[in-house]
Every structure is written in C-alpha cells, then in structure tokens.
Amino acid sequence: MDLFLVQLLNGLVYAMLLFLMAAGLSLIFGLMNVVSLAHGSFFMLGAYIGLSIYQITNNFWLALVLAPIPTAALGMVVEILFLRPLYRRGHLDQVLMTFGFTFVFFDLVRSIWGSNIRNMAVPEALAGAVQIGAGIYPVYRLFLIAIGLALALILWLCIERTRIGAMVRAGVDDSAMASGLGANVPLLFTGVFGVGVALAALGGVAAGPIMGLYPGMDSEVMIPAFIVIVVGGMGSLRGAFVGSVLIGMADTFGKTYVPSMALFLIYLVMAVVLLTRPQGFFGIKHMGSSGNIPPRNAVATAPTTRSRIIGAMVVAAMAIAPLFVNNHQLTLVSEIFIFAILAMSLDILLGFTGLPSMGHAAFFGLGAYAVIVLASLFNVDPWIGVAIGVLLAAAGSAFVGYFCVSATGITFLMLTLAFSQLAYSVVVKWRDVTGGSDGIGIPEKPAFFIWSLESRMVMYYMTFGFFILCYLGLRRMIASPLGHVLVGIRENEGRMLAIGHNVQGYKLLAFIISGTIAGFAGGLYALFNGFISPDAIHWSASGDILIMVMLGGGGTLIGPAIGAAIFLLMKNLVSSYSDHWMLIIGCVFIGCVLFFPEGLWGTFRRLKPVRAS
Structure with missing residues (x-):
C-alpha cells in the first residue's frame, strides 16, 4: 500500500481517538466553563475497567458498551461532590482540583491492575485485514475511523436537533437565562460531565487493542487532547472534530516524514493559534475566563517584633539542625x-x-x-x-x-x-x-x-x-x-x-x-x-510546583516554601512507608483546595486569637 495512504488512514485513526477525548472535554468547558486535567484519567480508567469486563466475559463488545457506565458514574460523583463547590472560584481551583485527582486515579489504577503493560485482544470479527489499493490494512483500525465518525454525527444531531441539545446550547450561551426559563442547570451540568467522561472511557476501551494499557497512558493522550480543543476552540463540538483531524494528521505525517520535529510542530501550532486567535478556530469566549485569578492573600505585611523573633528562632534552629540529623535527612532538607x-x-x-x-x-x-x-x-x-x-x-x-x-x-x-x-x-x-x-x-x-x-x-x-x-x-x-x-x-x-x-x-x-x-x-x-x-x-512538573504554591498559600512567599516542604516530605517520607503515596498526596491536596482555598499558611495568618471579655 502506498505510504501516503497508510499514513492518511493512521492519521484518521489517531484523530478519531483524540476526538473521543476532546469532544467530551470541549462540551464540559463549553457548558460548564470547567477545565478538567483529570479527563485523561477517565480515559485510562475506562480502558482498565473495559479490560476487566473483557477478562470476565471474553467479549470485547460488552467491554466497549459497559465500561463507560461506571466510569461516567464516577465522573458525575466527582462533579457533584468536588467540582460543584468550585464553580464560583474560577479556573485555577478547577485545574488544581482535577490535577489532584490525576494522582488519586493513577495510584488506584496501579494498585488494582498493577504497573505492567496490559494488552486487550482485537475482537475476532475485526481481527483481519482488507485490501486497499496495492496493500492491506487492519480492519480494526478502519472500525475506529467509522466509530469516531459515527459518534461525531450522533453528537452533532443530539446537540442541534434535540430538546436536550437545545438546553445544552442555551446553557452554553447563557446558563443564568436558561435557568430562568426552567432548565435544571445543575442536573444539566452533571449530565454533560457524565457524557464527556463516558466518551473518554469509550475512547480508552477502543484504544486498548492498539495502544496497550499502562499507568500513565492518561498523560500520553491528555496533552494532545488539550491541543485539539485549543486549536479547534473550547466549547465547540465542530472545533473538537476539526482540531482532532488537524492534530492527528500533523502528528502522524510529522512522525513519518520529519520525526525529529513532529512533537515540536504540534506545540508550535497550539502556541500560534493561542497567540493569534485565543478562542481557537470555532471557540467561544467566556466572560469569566478572561480575568486574572481572584485575590486571596494580601501583599506581604511589614514584619512585627514578634514575627522577627519567631523568624530568628526558626533560622537559628535550621542553622544548628545538621548537628542532630542524619545524612539522608540533610539531603532531603x-x-x-x-x-x-x-x-x-x-x-x-x-x-x-x-x-x-x-x-x-x-x-x-x-x-x-x-x-x-x-x-x-x-x-x-x-x-x-x-x-x-x-x-x-x-x-x-x-x-x-x-x-x-x-x-x-x-x-x-x-x-x-x-x-x-x-x-x-x-x-x-x-x-x-x-x-x-x-x-x-x-x-x-x-x-x-x-x-x-x-x-x-x-x-x-x-x-x-x-x-x-x-x-x-x-x-x-x-x-x-x-x-x-x-x-x-x-x-x-x-x-x-x-x-x-x-x-x-x-x-x-x-x-x-x-x-x-x-x-x-x-x-x-x-x-x-x-x-x-x-x-x-514536563507539564506535570509544573503542576507539582503549582501544588506547592497553593498548598502553602499563594501571595505569602513563606507559604509556598512551606508547601514545598510538605509536598517533598509527603513524597519522600510517605513513599518510604506506603506504596500509595500518590493517593495520599492527591487526597491531601484535594482537601486543601476544598477547605483551605488560601493555603495552609494563608489560612493560618487569618486566624485571630479570641480575647476574653
């Protein structure tokens, strides 16, 4: 088969897998104005749940149909219990919260299914190949193209031709007005979030036979999906489809003809689109998305005599600490x-x-x-x-x-x-x-x-x-x-x-x-x-730095330093006692985002002693 035709089909396969991720992500942003870094985790969870169903039933089709259901249910629980309280806070808390869930889900997958690469067999009905031109091409890959195109058409018909679709479009345009006209916006939010998660899980199961399953596969697909919705436009189903095709083709042909530049090119495309058209080709602008993050902590105040004394005592303690700790602890500090x-x-x-x-x-x-x-x-x-x-x-x-x-x-x-x-x-x-x-x-x-x-x-x-x-x-x-x-x-x-x-x-x-x-x-x-x-x-390292800042308390200087200490202590000490250190860190961080929005040090600074009358 001609190399160009092979790469064209491979590009379409990758594009359809990206679309299953990006469509849900884009719908969630378009209606809910929520940016979820955990969307790739639902892709991974769907793949592993599908693997378990396949191992029990030996039926790929049951895995493909059933795996998105518990994954979507889990996603809706996350939306109701954890994301809903953050809607009024802005994007940053949403990003941080969902980043915390990537830790939790990664650890859960590793604990339940192990760290080894797992494989899911191609269903027998799609195990062959067909003649295309002068060569052959796997039937299963053609099936992925077909299911992607079919789901794109179904989603478009649902959004444009049904009453629920009209409610979704109304919620995208003006959720307050839609609520005033009788739409149950919270239920709509939860339903759309569940559909978006189900699409990601479906993509995970579909990708299993060609990608394999392994902890960390979420990050492999998450960033390309974000690039897709940035290029196509956040909140636009059409943009998700067009962006998926563009990025899928660019990545596939780039790896074939200019492999040393392929990864660079797709990020360059993303940067250029953001600089020239921040909302993407077909995106929408949200009134609440344009401003900076809301203020939390005031500018650093002048040190008092008491704070100077406490600071001097802390510095003195740190200065003599090497006399009382071992070499490992010195290295960690x-x-x-x-x-x-x-x-x-x-x-x-x-x-x-x-x-x-x-x-x-x-x-x-x-x-x-x-x-x-x-x-x-x-x-x-x-x-x-x-x-x-x-x-x-x-x-x-x-x-x-x-x-x-x-x-x-x-x-x-x-x-x-x-x-x-x-x-x-x-x-x-x-x-x-x-x-x-x-x-x-x-x-x-x-x-x-x-x-x-x-x-x-x-x-x-x-x-x-x-x-x-x-x-x-x-x-x-x-x-x-x-x-x-x-x-x-x-x-x-x-x-x-x-x-x-x-x-x-x-x-x-x-x-x-x-x-x-x-x-x-x-x-x-x-x-x-x-x-x-x-x-x-890597982008995840930047996420770790964000965790440090927000854990301690942004806008305080000393708070981020405390956050760095807490994060590294948990990472090093907890990991020496438990293999589930990522789960523990993720849960601690999720709790901090929910209950200590100003960070631990920022919250402590606001506590005032109650004087007896």
Missing part, C-alpha cells in the same frame, strides 16, 4: 530549600500578580540543563554554568512572557503550557546535547569556595543560605512600590490601567523575575543532584 526557592519564584507570578502559569518548570529546566550540559560537554565550571543558566532563564522568560502577558486567565495558563512543552520536545529530541529521555549528568560536584559540595553538610548550608537570601530579597521587593503594583494588577487590572500604570510592562517584569529565580533554582538543583532529565520540565 537541602532539596526542600531548592524547591522552596522555585515555589517562591512562581508565587511572584501566581500569588502576587495573579497569572497562573502551567509552564514554570521550563525555566527551572533551562537553569539545570545549562549547568549539566556546559560541564559535561564543554568542561565549563558548574558555577559559571549556574550564572549562564540564570541568564538563559531570564532571556527565555522575557521571550515567552512577551507573547503570554497579553493573555489572562485560562488562555495565559494554556500558553505557558504550550511554550513549556515546546521546550520539553526540544530536550527530548536533542539527544546529542541533552541526552534525550535518558537525561545527562556531570562526573562530580564542584566546590563551594573551599568546601566540596560532595559533603552533605556543605550542600545543606549552601542551599539554606541561598534560600534565606532569596526570601529576604523577594520580601523586600514585594514590600516595595513594585510589589504593590503587582498586587494591584492581581486585584483589579482595569483600575491599574486606568490610573496610568503600564500593566503589560509590569506583568512582563514579574514574568522575567519569576523565570530568572526559577532558573537559579534549577542551577542549584543541578549542583545538588548532578543529573537532569526531561521529567524535570
């Missing part, structure tokens, strides 16, 4: 100091300026890779590499920020995600320099003045000192007029613009400062770890 600097850098952007970035790990990676690559390939002193990494992170953040700061809300988040994944694709593909997916390391750690960083105590005091310097420097900046302007932009961007401030310039400055400090943290991490891999700049 050193890592906490580095990620505390990274979390504080994101807090400048997220907590004080109100810009939710999902690509902050890219600047961390720039700093780290500069140290490792220059030291390992060009024998450059690692400390010079740290300085170069900081400059690269500053330049990279200036470049990315120039394109991103004109956007706000979910568009800003998606743009930063796109640019971060562009960096990730470069690192993965540029094997000669970065080591690709295997990563790259340095032969030995350098000295800090006259002390070797091979000593864990030296590493501890070095990272502790840099953490204190970064905290004091950032606190001074936040207490300055610049910090007050950034908080003003977070709270009311329009007002700051009206009184004459160059809002775009200040946002770009905040972006550069944030990215530069992240690059410095990356350089320190390279010295600490002596190794770096693409995992450090």
Whole structure:
C-alpha cells in the first residue's frame, strides 16, 4: 500500500481517538466553563475497567458498551461532590482540583491492575485485514475511523436537533437565562460531565487493542487532547472534530516524514493559534475566563517584633539542625530549600500578580540543563554554568512572557503550557546535547569556595543560605512600590490601567523575575543532584510546583516554601512507608483546595486569637 495512504488512514485513526477525548472535554468547558486535567484519567480508567469486563466475559463488545457506565458514574460523583463547590472560584481551583485527582486515579489504577503493560485482544470479527489499493490494512483500525465518525454525527444531531441539545446550547450561551426559563442547570451540568467522561472511557476501551494499557497512558493522550480543543476552540463540538483531524494528521505525517520535529510542530501550532486567535478556530469566549485569578492573600505585611523573633528562632534552629540529623535527612532538607526557592519564584507570578502559569518548570529546566550540559560537554565550571543558566532563564522568560502577558486567565495558563512543552520536545529530541529521555549528568560536584559540595553538610548550608537570601530579597521587593503594583494588577487590572500604570510592562517584569529565580533554582538543583532529565520540565512538573504554591498559600512567599516542604516530605517520607503515596498526596491536596482555598499558611495568618471579655 502506498505510504501516503497508510499514513492518511493512521492519521484518521489517531484523530478519531483524540476526538473521543476532546469532544467530551470541549462540551464540559463549553457548558460548564470547567477545565478538567483529570479527563485523561477517565480515559485510562475506562480502558482498565473495559479490560476487566473483557477478562470476565471474553467479549470485547460488552467491554466497549459497559465500561463507560461506571466510569461516567464516577465522573458525575466527582462533579457533584468536588467540582460543584468550585464553580464560583474560577479556573485555577478547577485545574488544581482535577490535577489532584490525576494522582488519586493513577495510584488506584496501579494498585488494582498493577504497573505492567496490559494488552486487550482485537475482537475476532475485526481481527483481519482488507485490501486497499496495492496493500492491506487492519480492519480494526478502519472500525475506529467509522466509530469516531459515527459518534461525531450522533453528537452533532443530539446537540442541534434535540430538546436536550437545545438546553445544552442555551446553557452554553447563557446558563443564568436558561435557568430562568426552567432548565435544571445543575442536573444539566452533571449530565454533560457524565457524557464527556463516558466518551473518554469509550475512547480508552477502543484504544486498548492498539495502544496497550499502562499507568500513565492518561498523560500520553491528555496533552494532545488539550491541543485539539485549543486549536479547534473550547466549547465547540465542530472545533473538537476539526482540531482532532488537524492534530492527528500533523502528528502522524510529522512522525513519518520529519520525526525529529513532529512533537515540536504540534506545540508550535497550539502556541500560534493561542497567540493569534485565543478562542481557537470555532471557540467561544467566556466572560469569566478572561480575568486574572481572584485575590486571596494580601501583599506581604511589614514584619512585627514578634514575627522577627519567631523568624530568628526558626533560622537559628535550621542553622544548628545538621548537628542532630542524619545524612539522608540533610539531603532531603537541602532539596526542600531548592524547591522552596522555585515555589517562591512562581508565587511572584501566581500569588502576587495573579497569572497562573502551567509552564514554570521550563525555566527551572533551562537553569539545570545549562549547568549539566556546559560541564559535561564543554568542561565549563558548574558555577559559571549556574550564572549562564540564570541568564538563559531570564532571556527565555522575557521571550515567552512577551507573547503570554497579553493573555489572562485560562488562555495565559494554556500558553505557558504550550511554550513549556515546546521546550520539553526540544530536550527530548536533542539527544546529542541533552541526552534525550535518558537525561545527562556531570562526573562530580564542584566546590563551594573551599568546601566540596560532595559533603552533605556543605550542600545543606549552601542551599539554606541561598534560600534565606532569596526570601529576604523577594520580601523586600514585594514590600516595595513594585510589589504593590503587582498586587494591584492581581486585584483589579482595569483600575491599574486606568490610573496610568503600564500593566503589560509590569506583568512582563514579574514574568522575567519569576523565570530568572526559577532558573537559579534549577542551577542549584543541578549542583545538588548532578543529573537532569526531561521529567524535570514536563507539564506535570509544573503542576507539582503549582501544588506547592497553593498548598502553602499563594501571595505569602513563606507559604509556598512551606508547601514545598510538605509536598517533598509527603513524597519522600510517605513513599518510604506506603506504596500509595500518590493517593495520599492527591487526597491531601484535594482537601486543601476544598477547605483551605488560601493555603495552609494563608489560612493560618487569618486566624485571630479570641480575647476574653
């Protein structure tokens, strides 16, 4: 068979699988204005539930029909109990909540079905191949194309030609008006969420025979699905279909004809579409999606005598801690100091300026890779590499920020995600320099003045000192007029613009400062770890940094540092006692988003002692 025709059919197969994911995701956003990072998890859950049904019944068709039902039921429970309380809070809490569920569902899948790759057999009726032109093509792949096209037609007819579809369209246009006219909007929300989850689960079962099943398959399909709805337009079924075909074809032909550029190209397409048409080709604009995240914590207040005393006591305790802890604990706390600097850098952007970035790990990676690559390939002193990494992170953040700061809300988040994944694709593909997916390391750690960083105590005091310097420097900046302007932009961007401030310039400055400090943290991490891999700049790593900031409390500086400590302590200590550390972290984070929207430190700051009368 002609290579072009084969790739055309393969592109359609991939496009239809993407459509099953993207259609539900797009419907959920269009009606509910909810961005769910857990949608890929429902794809994975549907695939595994389908596998269990297939193993019990030995019937693929029963698995295909039945697996979406319990998956959709689980999705509706999540919507009612966890997402519904967040509708008034904005996109960021929704993103964070659903990101927490990715931890929970990943652990559940690994616990129930194991970590090995599982296979689902192609049904016997579709196991053959058919003659097409001069060659043959698998029947099952043609079936996937047919089922995708059929579901696209059915969904279109339901939306455009039925009463329920009219209610959905009315809810998309104006949910308040639809409610006033008698539509049960909460029930409609739950139903649409369930349908979206069912479509994802159906896609997971259908993809099983050709993709295989493994924990982590959710992230493999989640980002391409997001690219689809960004390109086609959030909230548009037509956009989901067109976007799926475009991305499916681009990815398939790219991997065939320009494999080194394929991953880069689809992220570049996403970035270009967001920059030129933020709502996508057929998307709709939501009134509530354009602004920055709502304010939570006030600008850092001037330290009181009591807070200075407590701070001095904490610093003194940390200074003498190495005398009482073992080497493993020293290493863990050193890592906490580095990620505390990274979390504080994101807090400048997220907590004080109100810009939710999902690509902050890219600047961390720039700093780290500069140290490792220059030291390992060009024998450059690692400390010079740290300085170069900081400059690269500053330049990279200036470049990315120039394109991103004109956007706000979910568009800003998606743009930063796109640019971060562009960096990730470069690192993965540029094997000669970065080591690709295997990563790259340095032969030995350098000295800090006259002390070797091979000593864990030296590493501890070095990272502790840099953490204190970064905290004091950032606190001074936040207490300055610049910090007050950034908080003003977070709270009311329009007002700051009206009184004459160059809002775009200040946002770009905040972006550069944030990215530069992240690059410095990356350089320190390279010295600490002596190794770096693409995992450090993957979108999930940016999600971890978001968790740190929001867990401790954005807009407080010290809160994100506390959040970094809690996150890493749970990750390292809980994992040493239980294999279910991801489940525990996910549940803790979900609870924090629900009950402590200002973070643990932000909530603690608002607690006032009750005086006796």
